Amino acid sequence: MKTNKTLLLGGVAVIALIAAVQIWSGLNQQPEQTALAEKPTGAPFTLQSKEGEVSLSDLEDNQLALIFFGYTWCPDICPMSMVFLSRALENLPGDVRDRVQPIFISVDPDRDTPERLQAYVEFFDAGILGVTGDKDYLQQLASEYGAFYRKVEMDSAMEYAVDHTSDFYLATNKGELITTLSHNVSGNQLNETLTKALAEIQ
Amino acid sequence: MKKHLQLASWLLLLVASFQLQAMDIQVKNPHVRAVPPGSQVTAAFMELHNHGSEKRALVDASSPVSAAVELHTHTEVDGVMQMRRVSQIELPAGGVARLEPGGLHLMLIDLHSGLNTDTQVEITLTLDDGSLIELNLPVKRVHGHQGGHQQDSHQHH
Numbered sequence A: 001m002k003t004n005k006t007l008l009l010g011g012v013a014v015i016a017l018i019a020a021v022q023i024w025s026g027l028n029q030q031p032e033q034t035a036l037a038e039k040p041t042g043a044p045f046t047l048q049s050k051e052g053e054v055s056l057s058d059l060e061d062n063q064l065a066l067i068f069f070g071y072t073w074c075p076d077i078c079p080m081s082m083v084f085l086s087r088a089l090e091n092l093p094g095d096v097r098d099r100v101q102p103i104f105i106s107v108d109p110d111r112d113t114p115e116r117l118q119a120y121v122e123f124f125d126a127g128i129l130g131v132t133g134d135k136d137y138l139q140q141l142a143s144e145y146g147a148f149y150r151k152v153e154m155d156s157a158m159e160y161a162v163d164h165t166s167d168f169y170l171a172t173n174k175g176e177l178i179t180t181l182s183h184n185v186s187g188n189q190l191n192e193t194l195t196k197a198l199a200e201i202q
Numbered sequence B: 001m002k003k004h005l006q007l008a009s010w011l012l013l014l015v016a017s018f019q020l021q022a023m024d025i026q027v028k029n030p031h032v033r034a035v036p037p038g039s040q041v042t043a044a045f046m047e048l049h050n051h052g053s054e055k056r057a058l059v060d061a062s063s064p065v066s067a068a069v070e071l072h073t074h075t076e077v078d079g080v081m082q083m084r085r086v087s088q089i090e091l092p093a094g095g096v097a098r099l100e101p102g103g104l105h106l107m108l109i110d111l112h113s114g115l116n117t118d119t120q121v122e123i124t125l126t127l128d129d130g131s132l133i134e135l136n137l138p139v140k141r142v143h144g145h146q147g148g149h150q151q152d153s154h155q156h157h
Helices: A002-028 A030-037 A077-090 A114-122 A135-145 A187-201 B002-022
Strands: A046-049 A052-055 A064-070 A100-106 A129-131 A149-153 A160-165 A168-171 A177-181 B025-033 B041-050 B056-062 B066-077 B080-085 B089-091 B096-099 B105-111 B120-127 B132-140
Touching (some): A046 A114, A046 A129, A064 A077, A064 A160, A064 A187, A077 A100, A077 A187, A100 A114, A114 A129, A168 A187, A177 A187, B025 B120, B041 B132, B056 B066
Parallel strands (some): A100 A129, B025 B132
Antiparallel strands (some): A046 A052, A064 A168, A149 A160, A160 B080, B025 B041, B041 B105, B056 B089, B056 B120, B066 B080, B120 B132
16 A cells, blocks of 8 residues: 555656656747747847948938848748838838838848848839848847747758748837738738828827 | 651650640649849749649649759748748649749749849649640749739640
8 A cells, every 4th residue: 555655656756747847848948939929019220231230220210110021032922022012112102201211131141141132122122221130139139029930941952941920010210119010911001001100200 | 767766756655645644734824933133042833724634733843944943832820931842732623723922832942043024934844644844934023912914824735
């Protein structure tokens, strides 16, 4: 009887230990998950373009940044989003348009040099700034905007792809996130949001 | 001479059988996405109509303009876009497979040179029965689902 009790206690202890280890390792995995969960507030940043350093604080007080996190090896979603953006901005009245600075932040600095990025953004003909920077800095910055991305190894000539959110972030020159626009947003919705947000900071 | 004739007739037979088998598959609106100069990758889109009574599958593709052509798909999981390679694209009997922005596409990897919008891109599709479909695709600026470039360039082979 006593042996049974010892066995039982031993069993409970082992289960508790396993549970503890699982919870602990679960908690340790959290940082990757929280990027989407926490309410993002935005952040100021300084990144590299072909022309040199670019800071959000370079913008005028009455300007807003429209930020997209992507990578140039993205064959579909990123160019589609950039074409959408460029067309939506074209439809804005000139004075409103001048107060919006679109910024493409590459989260793949291994492949996207500032020179490469410049050629990429120029193609969309919307005055988009192409910037990138240090990997850790980018990861931190993305999470502050509620963007998420991760490199995924693939059995492919591409070697890896980047899973990513593809939203637009509207922010002030101080790095305050005003709103996040889903990539499914319509051109009219985007323009309404921009016009309204710009009126508020006039 | 006899040998040559034999070879020629073999080749003829081979070509004829390919054509016969691939006849059921009709390709509509094939095009390649125009990408910025210096780009290493781009995507090709099209509709594959299977008018036959047997299901088929697209299993491979190749092109002289890039080192590799792969079959890829996009899925959105909790707001995160994930691109993955797929081993084949099903072409159900009497049905259609749509390769379109945001979903299934052919991925052209390691482009040998830039693709201008006035160029044509050769792509050869391989089906699961071994038949081939050769295509010449225009390079276009693609705007997404609402692109509105509904141009039917029917290509039977």
